[in-house]
Amino acid sequence: xxxxxxxxxxxxxxxxxxxxxxxxxxxxxxxxxxxxxxxxxxxxxxxxxxxxxxxxxxxxxxxxxxxxxxxxxxxxxxxxxxxxxxxxxxxxxxxxxxxxxxxxxxxxxxxxxxxxxxxxxxxxxxxxxxxxxxxxxxxxxxxxxxxxxxxxxxxxxxxxxxxxxxxxxxxxxxxxxxxxxxxxxxxxxxxxxxxxxxxxxxxxxxxxxxxxxxxxxxxxxxxxxxxxxxxxxxxxxxxxxxxxxxxxxxxxxxxxxxxxxxxxxxxxxxxxxxxxxxxxxxxxxxxxxxxxxxxxxxxxxxxxxxxxxxxxxxxxxxxxxxxxxxxxxxxxxxxxxxxxxxxxxxxxxxxxxxxxxxxxxxxxxxxxxxxxxxxxxxxxx
Numbered sequence: 001x002x003x004x005x006x007x008x009x010x011x012x013x014x015x016x017x018x019x020x021x022x023x024x025x026x027x028x029x030x031x032x033x034x035x036x037x038x039x040x041x042x043x044x045x046x047x048x049x050x051x052x053x054x055x056x057x058x059x060x061x062x063x064x065x066x067x068x069x070x071x072x073x074x075x076x077x078x079x080x081x082x083x084x085x086x087x088x089x090x091x092x093x094x095x096x097x098x099x100x101x102x103x104x105x106x107x108x109x110x111x112x113x114x115x116x117x118x119x120x121x122x123x124x125x126x127x128x129x130x131x132x133x134x135x136x137x138x139x140x141x142x143x144x145x146x147x148x149x150x151x152x153x154x155x156x157x158x159x160x161x162x163x164x165x166x167x168x169x170x171x172x173x174x175x176x177x178x179x180x181x182x183x184x185x186x187x188x189x190x191x192x193x194x195x196x197x198x199x200x201x202x203x204x205x206x207x208x209x210x211x212x213x214x215x216x217x218x219x220x221x222x223x224x225x226x227x228x229x230x231x232x233x234x235x236x237x238x239x240x241x242x243x244x245x246x247x248x249x250x251x252x253x254x255x256x257x258x259x260x261x262x263x264x265x266x267x268x269x270x271x272x273x274x275x276x277x278x279x280x281x282x283x284x285x286x287x288x289x290x291x292x293x294x295x296x297x298x299x300x301x302x303x304x305x306x307x308x309x310x311x312x313x314x315x316x317x318x319x320x321x322x323x324x325x326x327x328x329x330x331x332x333x334x335x336x337x338x339x340x341x342x343x344x345x346x347x348x349x350x351x352x353x354x355x356x357x358x359x360x361x362x363x364x365x366x367x368x369x370x371x372x373x374x375x376x377x378x379x380x381x
Contacts (some may be wrong), residue, residue: 008181010179129308184302212341272302
């Protein structure tokens with residue numbers, strides 16, 4: 001690929017990685033935070049819900065103004081807000097202040113993720129699948145890089161020092177943001193409700209919320225499943241989750257080659273059906289460590305194909321308003337996270353893991369059904 005395209009891609013990857021780093025850093029630090037602030041782990045974990053809710057609201061705000069916001073501005077504001085958020089979280093002396101600081105995390109998350117995906121519209125149709133695979137893979141890269149570094153700093157220094165890791169990624173995103181390019185906006189600006197007014201865009205949003213509810217539900221409770229049901233030691237669970245992230249990254253990095261041969265819509269619904277087949281097998285049947293880990297990595301690889309293909313499909317629904325669809329995607333994914341967390345908590349506390357596998361299979365089939373009803377556009381202006 002030409003060096004010009006790599007220069008355009010790097011800030012998008014770093015911005016997406018920075019957005020995910022703000023979330024990932026909570027996982028290896030949550031126990032230490034709870035002990036330091038004298039609160040239950042479950043209470044500290046509500047910081048993630050605060051972040052999701054604020055990021056959804058911020059994404060709705062960005063949707064109404066996306067046509068007037070250059071990608072560079074989104075990345076710069078998001079990076080600055082991320083640095084402020086890291087400082088506020090690291091200096092929090094009580095649970096209320098800690099949760100309030102995560103409101104700023106949500107404000108930073110929305111422009112970083114929205115800008116990262118909106119910038120993909122500046123790539124030509126031939127190069128966009130390649131770029132989308134790398135940007136989507138940045139989510140997994142954050143798990144692979146940030147998790148161990150934050151865990152090491154928490155063990156050797158403190159959980160507050162661990163916030164330096166997402167802050168460093170935000171600095172890198174800020175320094176490279178000038179190379180990001182914006183697509184030419186439409187002649188007529190889109191309103192807040194434009195993605196819901198256009199039938200294919202509305203179906204895509206429904207599919208994305210549904211798919212992320214299923215996928216993030218599995219991610220949220222995967223650690224507990226491997227410890228409680230499979231018998232994987234707590235010290236090893238982190239490596240299992242990292243293996244899943246690596247599988248996701250491997251698949252997303254090659255999704256562009258698949259998109260050159262297979263229509264995006266087919267990739268999205270096909271990979272969703274693969275996930276619908278594997279998840280109940282994992283949660284309902286497999287209890288030996290090796291087969292369970294292999295199945296988890298296979299689900300992650302299917303998600304690594306589905307996510308960039310779905311992101312590319314989103315830009316086709318409102319081709320003249322890529323920023324609007326990017327902001328709508330951020331809102332959809334975070335809404336899916338909240339729905340998935342609720343589904344998982346209720347089902348695990350009631351019928352249990354096998355029932356959760358069936359429920360998530362139904363969720364992924366519903367997502368695939370919605371995507372099949374979207375008509376893929378052949379070209380993008």
